[in-house]
Amino acid sequence: MEAAGLVFAIPPIVVMCVTVVQELRKLTETMQTANKTLLSLLSRVERMRLYLDSVRALAKQLRDPKQMAVMVTFNDTDYRQTLNVLRSLVDQGAAHSDNQWWMKTYWVTQRTKATQLLRSLQDHEAEITLMLSLICAQSNVRTEKHVSNIVDQIERQSRFRDKYDMLELDRDSDIREDDTLDNANLREPVVDTQSVPLWPGYILREGLSDGTRWANDMLGFRDLTAAEIARTMGFSHLSRELAPVIYHPLPPATLARLESQLHATMRQDLKRCSWSSSLVLPDLNALTELKVPNMWFPIQVEKGYHICLDGRELVISKVGLGTQGPMLYRITETEVYPLERAVMFDQ
Known part of the structure; x- marks a missing residue:
């Protein structure tokens, strides 16, 4: 497939990835036990989406006719099939998510299919990585280091945040026999109130009306921001510092x-x-x-x-x-x- 064809072939697959990620995440978040199989699949699909977006973006940057002739293999039928099978697997599980005994039994019986899906997602990822390298090789401004940076960024973005002590999954790890992990292995979320920014909304006021909260009428408006007040009063050198990023x-x-x-x-x-x-x-x-x-x-x-x-x-x-x-x-x-x-x- 020419690079130009990739630009049009990839978006439908990306949309499918987004849908599968949303459904997988909701199922994983609402199950009473943390299922490593689902977490692994979720991470893999999100990583595939990120890789496809990167390939499409780079392919669009190839403007030279000779560069547009670069040939890569992209069989979107295989990608659609993998995502459709995965979505069917998730939908069947979600239909009985309120029955924890059924859910545990279901994922045990579906372990073989889930393992095959993980292998398919790994194969797709290898294909996409190769596409990424081929496209960059045809570009005058992309280098091997640039590809490495893209890969590193995608690896980071497809990992789970540790804010709520989520499981850290190794990218090449296989599903273990004991793939359903008890919640005891996940700590309760802990809020460090000393390091998290504070919203000071619990304020008791005595002797002052709600009008302590408004700017002076002489400034023209009552709900001015700090940056607006500085600019209105002639302190323009402060308005940039007070303006939010x-x-x-x-x-x-x-x-x-x-x-x-x-x-x-x-x-x-x-x-x-x-x-x-x-x-x-x-x-x-x-x-x-x-x-x-x-x-x-x-x-x-x-x-x-x-x-x-x-x-x-x-x-x-x-x-x-x-x-x-x-x-x-x-x-x-x-x-x-x-x-x-x-x-x-x-x-």
Whole structure:
């Protein structure tokens, strides 16, 4: 296949990878026991997506007609078949995810198929890596070191974050006979409130009205940011220092929907607390300004929420806010659901 053909052939496979990753992650996060088979498959599919995106991006940069003639092998039918079989395997498991005995039996009986899928994903990865090297070899600006850097970055991004003490999987590890790991092997998430940035939303005020919170009317607007105040008052040299840097840009509508879901969850948790109306609930714009998008929102001594931005979703841990049910949740634009564990990739 010519490099130009890759640009059009790869996107449908990437879309399939995204769907499979979403379904695999949700199943893994909500199962009562951590299943290494699922974690291995999840990591492999995410790595394949990243490799395909890199190949497509590099192929688009080959502008010279001679470079466009580079021949690589890419049988999208094989990739589709692997992903379809995997999705069917996951869908059958998800249909009975509330029956833990059935789930354990199911994954034992499907071990052979899961192992074959892992081998297929490894073969696909080897093919894609070869494509990456061939395309870079045809480029005047790409070097072997550049390929190595891409591979290293993909390896990092397809690993799970250790924020919630997820399993660290070796990229070449085989599935063990005891591939269903008891939750006792996973520690409970621990929030280091000394190192995580604080959202100071639990504030008791005496003798001052809500109007302590607004800018002076003489500045023209009541809700000015610090950077705007500096610029309005003539301290333009400070406005650049006070302006935030966005490390995790998200569409405003997406951020607003996540924030709405988060605030609704918090209000429901605290509806019986008379002081809850005085809380200043977290502004998620602050998360996008942090290199590591984690935030601790204390509401009382040893109580609060640990909030983590995970792509276009949130993972929250409720600390000291009840003893019934899971205390870990994932928030999307459309739903909030409890987790047994959080599965998040490095960014």
